[in-house]
Amino acid sequence: MADTETHPDVEAQQQSQEPELDRGFFEAYAAKMISNPDRAYRMAFYVATFFFLVTTLFPFYWLAMIAISGDNVADVGIFTPATPVELGAFIEIFTQLPFHRFVFNSFLIATVATVIVLFVASLAGYVFGRLRFRGKQPLLLLVLVTSFFPPAAFFVPLNRLFNTNVDVLRPIMQDGSLYNTPYAIFLPLSALFLPLSIFILMTFYSQIPEGLEDAARIEGTTRLGALFRVIVPLSAPGVATAGVLTFISVYNEYFFSSLMTDGRAENWAPMLEGVLGFRGQFAVDYHLMAAASIVAVLPVAILVVVAQEKIVSGLTAGAVKE
Amino acid sequence: MASETPPGESETRLLMRPLNRLEMLSEQAYAYVLLLPAAILLGLIAFYPLVRTFTFSLRADDVFGADPFGQFIGVDNYVELLSGQALIPNQFIDPAMNEPLLRQALIVTVLFAVLSVFFETLIGFGQALILNQDFRGRRWVRVSIIIPWAVPVVIQAMIFWLMFNPTIGWGTDFMQWLGVFGDNPLANTSNSFIIVLVADIWKTAAFMALLILAGLQSVDRSLYEVARVSGASPWQRFKMITMPIVLPALLVAMLFRTMDAMRIYGLIDASTGCEQVPTLTCLVITSFNARRWASASAVAFLTALVIGIMVLFYIWQFRKTEGGAM
Numbered sequence: 001m002a003d004t005e006t007h008p009d010v011e012a013q014q015q016s017q018e019p020e021l022d023r024g025f026f027e028a029y030a031a032k033m034i035s036n037p038d039r040a041y042r043m044a045f046y047v048a049t050f051f052f053l054v055t056t057l058f059p060f061y062w063l064a065m066i067a068i069s070g071d072n073v074a075d076v077g078i079f080t081p082a083t084p085v086e087l088g089a090f091i092e093i094f095t096q097l098p099f100h101r102f103v104f105n106s107f108l109i110a111t112v113a114t115v116i117v118l119f120v121a122s123l124a125g126y127v128f129g130r131l132r133f134r135g136k137q138p139l140l141l142l143v144l145v146t147s148f149f150p151p152a153a154f155f156v157p158l159n160r161l162f163n164t165n166v167d168v169l170r171p172i173m174q175d176g177s178l179y180n181t182p183y184a185i186f187l188p189l190s191a192l193f194l195p196l197s198i199f200i201l202m203t204f205y206s207q208i209p210e211g212l213e214d215a216a217r218i219e220g221t222t223r224l225g226a227l228f229r230v231i232v233p234l235s236a237p238g239v240a241t242a243g244v245l246t247f248i249s250v251y252n253e254y255f256f257s258s259l260m261t262d263g264r265a266e267n268w269a270p271m272l273e274g275v276l277g278f279r280g281q282f283a284v285d286y287h288l289m290a291a292a293s294i295v296a297v298l299p300v301a302i303l304v305v306v307a308q309e310k311i312v313s314g315l316t317a318g319a320v321k322e
Numbered sequence: 323m324a325s326e327t328p329p330g331e332s333e334t335r336l337l338m339r340p341l342n343r344l345e346m347l348s349e350q351a352y353a354y355v356l357l358l359p360a361a362i363l364l365g366l367i368a369f370y371p372l373v374r375t376f377t378f379s380l381r382a383d384d385v386f387g388a389d390p391f392g393q394f395i396g397v398d399n400y401v402e403l404l405s406g407q408a409l410i411p412n413q414f415i416d417p418a419m420n421e422p423l424l425r426q427a428l429i430v431t432v433l434f435a436v437l438s439v440f441f442e443t444l445i446g447f448g449q450a451l452i453l454n455q456d457f458r459g460r461r462w463v464r465v466s467i468i469i470p471w472a473v474p475v476v477i478q479a480m481i482f483w484l485m486f487n488p489t490i491g492w493g494t495d496f497m498q499w500l501g502v503f504g505d506n507p508l509a510n511t512s513n514s515f516i517i518v519l520v521a522d523i524w525k526t527a528a529f530m531a532l533l534i535l536a537g538l539q540s541v542d543r544s545l546y547e548v549a550r551v552s553g554a555s556p557w558q559r560f561k562m563i564t565m566p567i568v569l570p571a572l573l574v575a576m577l578f579r580t581m582d583a584m585r586i587y588g589l590i591d592a593s594t595g596c597e598q599v600p601t602l603t604c605l606v607i608t609s610f611n612a613r614r615w616a617s618a619s620a621v622a623f624l625t626a627l628v629i630g631i632m633v634l635f636y637i638w639q640f641r642k643t644e645g646g647a648m
Contacts, residue, residue, distance in 0.1 A: 045452065045455065048448055048452055049452050049463060052467060053466055056466050056467055057466050057469075059481045059524070060469075062481075063481060063484070074489050078492045116363075119359070120360050120363055121360070123357070123359055123360065124357055124360040127356045131353045131356075133349060143364070145633075146364055146369075148581050148629060149372065149629070150585035150622070150626055152603040152606040152607075152621075152622045152625055152626075153625060153626040154372060154375070155371075155606065155610070155622065156615055156618055156622060157374035157375055158367065158371050159610075187363075187366075188367050190367075191364055191366070191368055192367070192368075194360060194363060194364065198360070222344065222345060223345060248472055252472070252473070252474040254474075254587065254591070254592065255588055255603070258591065259607070271474070271476070272474065272475070272592070275477065275480060276592060284489075286487070286489070286490050289484070290480075290484065293480050293481070296474060296477060297477050300472045301469060301472065303472070304468055304469055304472045305465055308464060308465055311468060311472075311532075312464075316532060316533055316535075316536035
């Protein structure tokens with residue numbers, strides 16, 4: 001610091017423009033902030049931004065450090081991996097457990113649930129957004145109330161229902177019950193996330209001008225045709241929003257996903273059982289857990305980067321509608 | 323466009339005969355028909371189970387029977403739960419807290435909900451204020467703030483479990499250095515509670531941030547100019563302009579988050595375990611796993627009731643501030 005060319009005091013004097021005071025760098029900066037408050041707010045802004053970026057992103061960085069630490073994972077530091085760095089964990093997760101199958105199960109469940117939700121919520125959103133009928137407000141309130149109930153309040157009867165052997169289902173399922181099938185997960189989750197999509201689509205559908213629908217009807221489309229050929233395509237951003245939010249929510253869900261299968265990949269257990277599977281009864285493969293977490297988080301991370309506008313508008317539309 | 327009938331129209335009409343019936347319906351009837359799929363889905367998965375949960379909760383536990391539900395005993399399950407006599411699995415009993423189990427779970431859950439929503443609102447407000455600025459790289463800052471929100475619950479739990487794991491985590495050392503934690507925080511009730519709280523705040527502050535941001539962006543910018551000209555300080559501008567406009571959005575966001583926090587389960591189950599942080603939903607699952615299905619139903623129904631009461635309280639507050647926006 002103590003450079004012979006420019007003495008720190010001289011520098012500080014030049015900066016602070018208060019030659020009679022002897023100030024260091026921080027004091028000079030503070031003096032400027034007092035004389036110019038906007039500078040203080042800008043400084044606070046940078047500090048806060050930096051703080052939030054570190055707190056949200058650092059856990060992922062550390063997860064990556066664990067994943068590449070290999071067998072010496074116990075030596076992992078806060079900022080550095082243990083040596084030697086090994087990338088084998090990213091292959092081992094697919095050989096030690098069929099992690100790809102778990103992720104596939106999750107994708108299948110999330111996709112089917114999204115399709116169901118979009119279809120059912122399109123019909124309901126159209127009704128609530130565009131039609132006038134008696135009982136609209138109470139029914140809307142009922143949908144809202146459903147989204148408030150805790151999943152636990154549905155769990156015991158649903159578990160019993162899905163464990164009941166029904167002869168009708170025997171040709172499709174081995175023992176005629178829905179437990180250990182994707183149905184036991186995507187049916188409850190479709191219902192659970194349906195209200196949010198109804199609210200989002202209702203908002204978007206109600207914004208399509210009346211005239212467009214009337215024109216389509218005069219052209220000879222059926223009522224349903226007008227809905228699916230005019231209103232839904234025109235509300236494509238809304239449909240995409242509802243779809244992205246539903247997909248992420250179902251993929252991320254824990255409660256039903258962990259309780260409706262026995263946790264084996266071949267029994268349609270979703271991704272979470274795969275991640276927890278590396279936390280065995282006797283040994284814990286930390287680096288494999290971290291690698292599996294990174295692999296499983298990638299799809300949603302990409303979805304967030306690609307569809308962040310949709311997510312933001314969807315979350316706010318869903319809440320503001322209430 | 324001309325409205326001539328395309329050549330294939332009449333055949334299509336015949337094939338679509340079931341759909342033609344829809345054309346004849348009144349708007350009222352048509353609305354009900356279109357609501358049918360939603361009604362079936364919600365009825366089968368939500369309303370029917372809710373009613374069944376209530377009827378189950380009025381029966382006795384039959385742990386060893388073929389049917390886990392014994393005879394009808396009325397509200398005895400609720401009385402036992404609330405007065406502390408219930409024989410729910412004992413693993414929740416914390417030597418330090420000689421409270422009845424349900425009251426323990428209720429306290430833990432409500433405390434968790436209140437604290438997490440409070441801190442999430444604070445942090446979310448901070449994040450929203452930053453995202454409300456115009457600066458280069460705003461898009462990427464927003465992505466990195468949203469990403470924790472989009473992380474699967476199990477991975478959120480994993481991150482914090484690893485962080486406070488005695489073998490590899492640095493979180494324990496750090497907290498011990500601050501003088502807050504003991505040796506193995508994941509096996510200690512109060513330390514685990516803090517871990518779960520921090521993990522929840524980490525993940526869901528972004529949700530608050532986005533909703534508050536929506537409120538912030540609905541503020542008319544020219545109001546700030548007027549205030550600036552009349553000499554209001556930034557703090558005064560925030561208090562007199564920003565707050566009143568954001569408040570309704572903030573209340574809605576807090577309502578959503580409170581209900582969500584009240585049903586916390588996955589994060590706890592996958593990180594510290596239900597023994598350390600016994601919330602209401604945890605209690606449902608542990609009772610269920612012990613084949614005390616009737617008690618589990620009673621706890622579940624009580625959870626729904628508690629959440630229902632909180633929702634009513636919020637809506638009442640909201641009505642007061644907004645003059646009825648529903």
